[in-house]
Amino acid sequence: MKKVKSERVKRTEEIKLPQMLDFYPLEDEKNTRISLFFENLKEHRLTTTKCNSCGKLLWPPRIICPDCMSDELEWIDLGSEGELYAFTEMRLGAPLGFAEDVPFCIGIVKISGLSISARIDNAKYEELKIGAKVQLKIVELEDGRVFYRFVPSK
Amino acid sequence: MRKVAIVAGGATKCGRREASWRDLVQEAGKSMFDSVDNISPRDIEALLVGAAQPERFTFQVHVAPMVAEYLGITPTKVIATTELMCASGQAAIRYAWACVASGMADIALAFGVEKMYMRDMAEAQTNMTCVLDREWDGVNGLSAPPFFAMTAQRHMFEYGTTKEQMAMVSAKNHHYSTMNPIAQFQKEVTVEKVLSSPMVSPPLNLFDCSGITDGAAGVILVPAEDASKYTDTPLHLIGSGQANIGNVVNNLASITEWVPLKLAVEETLRTAKITRDDIDIAELHDCFTISEIMEYEAFGWCEKGGGGAFIEEGEPYIGGKVAANPRGGLLGCGHPLGATAILQAIDVMQQFRGEVPKGRLVKDAEIAVTQNLSGAANVHSIMAYSRSPK
Ligand SMILES: [Zn+2]
Numbered sequence: 001m002k003k004v005k006s007e008r009v010k011r012t013e014e015i016k017l018p019q020m021l022d023f024y025p026l027e028d029e030k031n032t033r034i035s036l037f038f039e040n041l042k043e044h045r046l047t048t049t050k051c052n053s054c055g056k057l058l059w060p061p062r063i064i065c066p067d068c069m070s071d072e073l074e075w076i077d078l079g080s081e082g083e084l085y086a087f088t089e090m091r092l093g094a095p096l097g098f099a100e101d102v103p104f105c106i107g108i109v110k111i112s113g114l115s116i117s118a119r120i121d122n123a124k125y126e127e128l129k130i131g132a133k134v135q136l137k138i139v140e141l142e143d144g145r146v147f148y149r150f151v152p153s154k
Numbered sequence: 155m156r157k158v159a160i161v162a163g164g165a166t167k168c169g170r171r172e173a174s175w176r177d178l179v180q181e182a183g184k185s186m187f188d189s190v191d192n193i194s195p196r197d198i199e200a201l202l203v204g205a206a207q208p209e210r211f212t213f214q215v216h217v218a219p220m221v222a223e224y225l226g227i228t229p230t231k232v233i234a235t236t237e238l239m240c241a242s243g244q245a246a247i248r249y250a251w252a253c254v255a256s257g258m259a260d261i262a263l264a265f266g267v268e269k270m271y272m273r274d275m276a277e278a279q280t281n282m283t284c285v286l287d288r289e290w291d292g293v294n295g296l297s298a299p300p301f302f303a304m305t306a307q308r309h310m311f312e313y314g315t316t317k318e319q320m321a322m323v324s325a326k327n328h329h330y331s332t333m334n335p336i337a338q339f340q341k342e343v344t345v346e347k348v349l350s351s352p353m354v355s356p357p358l359n360l361f362d363c364s365g366i367t368d369g370a371a372g373v374i375l376v377p378a379e380d381a382s383k384y385t386d387t388p389l390h391l392i393g394s395g396q397a398n399i400g401n402v403v404n405n406l407a408s409i410t411e412w413v414p415l416k417l418a419v420e421e422t423l424r425t426a427k428i429t430r431d432d433i434d435i436a437e438l439h440d441c442f443t444i445s446e447i448m449e450y451e452a453f454g455w456c457e458k459g460g461g462g463a464f465i466e467e468g469e470p471y472i473g474g475k476v477a478a479n480p481r482g483g484l485l486g487c488g489h490p491l492g493a494t495a496i497l498q499a500i501d502v503m504q505q506f507r508g509e510v511p512k513g514r515l516v517k518d519a520e521i522a523v524t525q526n527l528s529g530a531a532n533v534h535s536i537m538a539y540s541r542s543p544k
Pocket residue numbers: 051052053054055056065066067068069070
């Protein structure tokens with residue numbers, strides 16, 4: 001019987017976070033037709049689309065209206081101040097890419113008739129209150145992408 | 155439409171298993187086929203596999219043919235995976251039922267499997283954070299615990315529901331699961347222990363949350379008129395309901411009232427020709443303690459906002475208004491996503507057959523429902539079962 005060989009082969013132990021495990025969307029016009037949302041964020045404006053045909057305010061922003069199938073949408077400013085409808089704090093069970101932020105607060109923010117989820121920065125769970133005012137904040141990732149968060153209003 | 159019955163079921167032990175996804179499939183398959191004399195794998199014409207995230211948890215897609223291969227099944231009528239996150243197994247039963255009811259297949263297998271323990275649990279948590287819309291909700295850290303934490307906070311704020319009432323749900327279900335040999339959790343958990351367990355996402359402590367679980371299970375469905383060929387004690391499918399409203403947080407019907415569940419309940423009662431008071435056993439989706447409290451309300455066993463008082467008054471225990479989760483629920487048994495609804499169905503069958511331990515037996519039960527929510531509780535799926543043909 002021939003001798004069976006054994007050989008140790010090399011594999012990378014550490015792999016950079018793969019793009020599809022990055023929670024943030026691809027934001028430029030090559031990757032999405034709502035890139036204006038992110039362009040507006042860079043100018044510190046939180047916006048969304050509104051249907052010109054039926055008047056429905058849509059969140060998240062999109063390219064057609066699900067209520068009437070119109071693609072005549074316009075961009076609307078949502079303002080920069082909202083109100084906390086609910087909130088909690090991530091203490092255990094954070095996903096990859098979030099661990100270094102733990103603990104961090106998450107809320108549902110009422111703003112211009114919408115209820116959107118968002119990170120609440122500069123806050124401790126014990127110090128937040130339902131109904132408290134929160135102010136828009138923009139965060140910028142290392143690669144230049146941007147996203148919205150809120151902080152408690154002073 | 156033909157009437158349909160489940161004639162066999164089998165499952166793995168659930169929990170943190172020292173076994174692969176493929177091992178779990180084989181264990182559950184053997185347990186199921188061993189339990190019935192006149193059905194062999196080659197008889198299965200339709201195979202539906204409830205699997206929520208095999209591509210993330212085990213890096214494998216196209217898993218229905220893999221289940222078929224490992225269990226010696228060669229489907230000739232229907233084969234597919236059904237994904238509806240936490241209700242993936244309920245979706246498998248639902249499609250298998252439709253296949254048999256419509257005449258498309260005469261013997262269908264609804265199978266469910268999930269391997270959730272990973273070498274790096276942060277990766278498992280990552281998988282659970284793309285359930286809600288990843289780019290608009292998940293990106294904010296909104297996995298299940300924070301979402302249901304905010305649901306609980308609002309329910310407490312609006313209706314005065316207490317942490318103690320929520321903890322009672324966990325204590326009840328863990329009590330029943332001590333009498334379920336395949337349950338993940340085998341120890342009693344007191345209200346005090348729930349309240350003093352580590353905080354996951356306030357107001358939810360660790361024992362307010364169902365676990366990460368490995369497990370698999372399968373049930374075989376045939377036309378009810380053929381059921382006696384295989385067993386004297388089939389489980390009859392008598393009705394069902396399913397509804398979805400919205401997906402991202404902004405588009406939910408409500409945070410504190412599960413409107414799609416109310417719709418699914420109405421549809422279930424209508425199709426099964428029963429009233430909510432006819433239900434003896436309810437296997438509810440207690441992914442979190444607050445979920446079960448809101449489900450008492452949506453089923454209409456108590457008034458809106460009265461779910462906390464409902465358990466405080468002893469109503470959802472065996473002997474109360476309805477026996478809620480005498481199996482041990484997701485809190486006690488674990489929640490292997492794709493397998494959960496199948497495990498619920500098997501336990502109902504064993505209840506009707508009188509095969510469960512006395513301490514969690516619902517005597518003379520005739521009607522049961524199994525219910526699953528998925529996502530941000532924007533989808534609800536229910537199946538109604540009876541001991542006797544209807
Ligand atoms: Zn419109």
